[in-house]
Amino acid sequence: MTIRVALGLALFCMACKGGAAPSIPPTVRSEAHVPAGGVAPAAGSLKNPFAGDRASADEGGRVFTSMNCDGCHGGGATGWVGPSLVDGRWRYGGSDGEIYLSIYSGRPRGMPAYGGILSGDPIWKIVTYLRAQPVPADVPTESWQGP
Amino acid sequence: MLWRFVAAVTLLLIGDRAAVSDGDWPMPGKDYAATRYSSLGQITTANANRLHLVWNFATGVLGGHEGQPLVVNHTMYVVTPYPNVLYAFDLTQDGYPLRWKYRPEVSPTALGTACCDAVNRGAAYADGKIVYNLLDGHTVAVDATSGKQLWRTRIADMAQGETTPMAPLIVKDRVLVGPSGGEFGIHGWVKALDLATGRIVWTAYNEGPDSDMIARPGTFSPFYDKGANLGVSSWPADAWQRAGVPVWGWLTYDPTLDLVYFGTGNASPYNPDQRPGDNKWSSSVLARRPGDGALVWAYQFTPHESWDFDSNAEMILVDLTVRGKPRKVLVHFDKNGFAYTIDRTTGEVLVAAPFTPLNWATRVDLTTGRPLVDSTKLTGASRGNVKNICPTLEGGKSPASPSSYSPRTGLFYVSTNNMCMDYEAVQATHIPGTPYIGATTPYHAGAGGYSGAFIAWDAAAGRRVWEIRERYPVWSGSVVTAGDVVFYGTLDGMFKAVDARSGKQLWQFKLGSGIVGSPISYLGPDGKQYVAICDGIGGDWFLLAGDVRSDDPADVRPPADFIPDIARRTSQGGTVWVFGLGTGP
Numbered sequence: 138m139t140i141r142v143a144l145g146l147a148l149f150c151m152a153c154k155g156g157a158a159p160s161i162p163p164t165v166r167s168e169a170h171v172p173a174g175g176v177a178p179a180a181g182s183l184k185n186p187f188a189g190d191r192a193s194a195d196e197g198g199r200v201f202t203s204m205n206c207d208g209c210h211g212g213g214a215t216g217w218v219g220p221s222l223v224d225g226r227w228r229y230g231g232s233d234g235e236i237y238l239s240i241y242s243g244r245p246r247g248m249p250a251y252g253g254i255l256s257g258d259p260i261w262k263i264v265t266y267l268r269a270q271p272v273p274a275d276v277p278t279e280s281w282q283g284p
Numbered sequence: 285m286l287w288r289f290v291a292a293v294t295l296l297l298i299g300d301r302a303a304v305s306d307g308d309w310p311m312p313g314k315d316y317a318a319t320r321y322s323s324l325g326q327i328t329t330a331n332a333n334r335l336h337l338v339w340n341f342a343t344g345v346l347g348g349h350e351g352q353p354l355v356v357n358h359t360m361y362v363v364t365p366y367p368n369v370l371y372a373f374d375l376t377q378d379g380y381p382l383r384w385k386y387r388p389e390v391s392p393t394a395l396g397t398a399c400c401d402a403v404n405r406g407a408a409y410a411d412g413k414i415v416y417n418l419l420d421g422h423t424v425a426v427d428a429t430s431g432k433q434l435w436r437t438r439i440a441d442m443a444q445g446e447t448t449p450m451a452p453l454i455v456k457d458r459v460l461v462g463p464s465g466g467e468f469g470i471h472g473w474v475k476a477l478d479l480a481t482g483r484i485v486w487t488a489y490n491e492g493p494d495s496d497m498i499a500r501p502g503t504f505s506p507f508y509d510k511g512a513n514l515g516v517s518s519w520p521a522d523a524w525q526r527a528g529v530p531v532w533g534w535l536t537y538d539p540t541l542d543l544v545y546f547g548t549g550n551a552s553p554y555n556p557d558q559r560p561g562d563n564k565w566s567s568s569v570l571a572r573r574p575g576d577g578a579l580v581w582a583y584q585f586t587p588h589e590s591w592d593f594d595s596n597a598e599m600i601l602v603d604l605t606v607r608g609k610p611r612k613v614l615v616h617f618d619k620n621g622f623a624y625t626i627d628r629t630t631g632e633v634l635v636a637a638p639f640t641p642l643n644w645a646t647r648v649d650l651t652t653g654r655p656l657v658d659s660t661k662l663t664g665a666s667r668g669n670v671k672n673i674c675p676t677l678e679g680g681k682s683p684a685s686p687s688s689y690s691p692r693t694g695l696f697y698v699s700t701n702n703m704c705m706d707y708e709a710v711q712a713t714h715i716p717g718t719p720y721i722g723a724t725t726p727y728h729a730g731a732g733g734y735s736g737a738f739i740a741w742d743a744a745a746g747r748r749v750w751e752i753r754e755r756y757p758v759w760s761g762s763v764v765t766a767g768d769v770v771f772y773g774t775l776d777g778m779f780k781a782v783d784a785r786s787g788k789q790l791w792q793f794k795l796g797s798g799i800v801g802s803p804i805s806y807l808g809p810d811g812k813q814y815v816a817i818c819d820g821i822g823g824d825w826f827l828l829a830g831d832v833r834s835d836d837p838a839d840v841r842p843p844a845d846f847i848p849d850i851a852r853r854t855s856q857g858g859t860v861w862v863f864g865l866g867t868g869p
Contacts, residue, residue: 202710203713204713204715204718205712205713205715205718205719205720205721207719207721208467208718208719208720208721209396209719212724216839216841218399218400218401219396220836220838220839221839221841224840226837226838226839226840227838228836228838228839245392245393246392246395246396247392247393247394247395247396247397247398248396249396249717249718254715279831279843279851281849281852
């Protein structure tokens with residue numbers, strides 16, 4: 138078991154050599170942020186090298202499972218203890234770069250930082266997988282009838 | 285004559301608990317035996333219909349309010365879910381104002397390491413201190429009078445997936461604590477802290493070599509199992525090091541036998557193909573000496589646990605006549621759906637009977653102590669999606685919902701679930717600090733058109749005496765009183781009083797949120813009997829992750845498919861409620 142984990146991690150590390158590390162960290166540009174003075178802060182941007190690539194999305198789905206992401210976010214990332222990642226709602230920003238940073242650095246309400254064991258390509262493939270999932274129509278009203 | 289008999293029994297009971305003022309509620313289970321029995325008898329089956337709300341207070345925290353308030357020296361203590369605020373209410377003044385409020389330092393990281401909501405199961409009082417666990421792996425002691433922090437000890441490691449929502453048990457100068465983390469592949473343990481200083485006195489693991497388990501030859505003598513290092517040999521290779529086997533439920537203590545009893549949780553991961561063997565001592569009851577932690581006996585309810593059947597539910601200590609013989613027993617309602625009556629001196633199973641519908645086993649063989657498992661219900665990645673296993677991994681009873689016992693009726697009062705699940709296991713990878721699960725397990729309601737029931741149980745005979753079927757799983761604890769009134773709550777927020785002998789409903793009151801906490805009863809400074817309960821739905825993933833939440837626009841959930849209309853009747857909350865017959869504060 139330990140050997141299998143080590144092998145898996147080694148494979149990811151080999152894969153991550155091909156990924157670009159960010160030189161200027163981007164910020165979370167959620168619309169919830171109000172820029173003082175109406176001027177958004179300068180920030181670098183992160184480009185997903187696999188954006189829209191079906192094979193990368195499939196591979197990302199396998200990484201999502203093997204890295205235990207489904208243990209919190211549920212199978213298919215539809216939400217379990219952690220929130221759904223396929224409903225189009227994002228607490229920390231929903232651009233590819235923002236999702237990358239959430240995985241790499243973690244988030245304060247319990248999201249572990251995976252940057253120590255994953256970086257570059259495998260994270261981008263997870264991002265690609267999540268972005269490839271269909272987002273259901275948002276129905277804000279829930280209603281009931283009968284007793 | 286009958287009256288005189290009852291009075292004598294009552295006196296005997298009071299004598300048994302000489303250290304406890306009977307109007308108080310100083311520890312989670314009321315007494316060391318965790319009977320949750322109140323000898324107060326002002327509220328009766330005749331007048332319970334006149335109960336009314338006398339006071340409430342919003343804790344300011346949303347989420348699962350498990351556990352129970354404490355009442356000591358006319359002060360009520362309430363711990364909230366994360367961030368684990370401790371309130372001390374002055375019951376001697378109008379409106380129960382706060383004496384103080386303690387806000388500990390606690391890491392939000394715990395929110396992602398706790399498997400199933402950020403709950404806390406309550407505090408314990410001893411020697412002028414309120415002691416409880418913070419979710420992020422610390423135990424704190426607070427001066428009960430001033431609210432000042434006396435000590436704070438790190439007991440658990442979140443980097444290994446350990447969190448600490450359980451309620452400590454204080455035995456003499458020892459504070460006994462354990463971790464959650466059966467979903468993270470922890471290496472489960474129990475620790476004893478020195479009550480005066482918080483220093484860790486001993487650590488005993490629930491699995492691994494006998495030396496780590498403090499299982500010494502001549503001292504450790506399980507009734508059914510023989511051999512050394514069973515905590516290693518019943519696992520493949522080094523799997524015991526990431527075994528799970530958490531301690532997130534309740535502990536009890538028998539002062540005469542000087543034994544502490546507690547249940548252990550599931551084996552990790554949920555995919556049992558990765559851990560052939562009995563996996564001792566997961567899903568077990570362990571009996572240890574509080575002084576040095578020595579293991580005296582152990583019994584495994586579910587060998588090679590394959591359904592997330594934790595055994596963290598309470599072990600209630602009572603004396604019963606079983607098959608004509610008086611026995612010192614512990615009574616346990618397991619997630620696996622069987623109720624066990626066990627000789628608490630030796631660990632021999634005397635009675636094991638289903639208390640809720642189950643189909644994973646046919647019965648428990650009392651000569652071997654082992655369940656006779658239906659092989660078609662065994663799970664594992666090699667078995668694909670195994671359908672319709674009853675009960676679910678939430679349990680025939682949630683271990684977080686402690687039962688009560690009345691020496692007057694001789695009955696146990698138990699919140700139960702009637703649900704079944706499919707179980708599709710897959711290979712899981714152990715990465716410390718991340719979930720180590722490997723199963724998808726959707727639920728559906730069990731047969732009969734109800735999802736839960738509140739029942740009365742005869743533990744000597746192993747039979748249900750009465751039941752009240754509920755629309756939803758029943759997730760609260762209960763308290764039973766000398767007035768023969770039992771109190772419990774429902775997931776849609778109904779707080780109910782029923783007749784302990786017949787199960788007839790006497791009274792109900794709709795609270796703001798669903799109830800997963802445990803009621804208590806206490807004597808106010810005015811000499812009147814009160815009942816207190818916290819509401820606040822949550823405490824498990826389906827209770828926190830459904831559409832009952834409204835606090836986060838970035839996290840909107842669809843209804844849970846097996847309780848699709850729960851959000852019609854309740855939403856998240858968190859309030860302490862007090863009821864009584866008089867006018868109140």
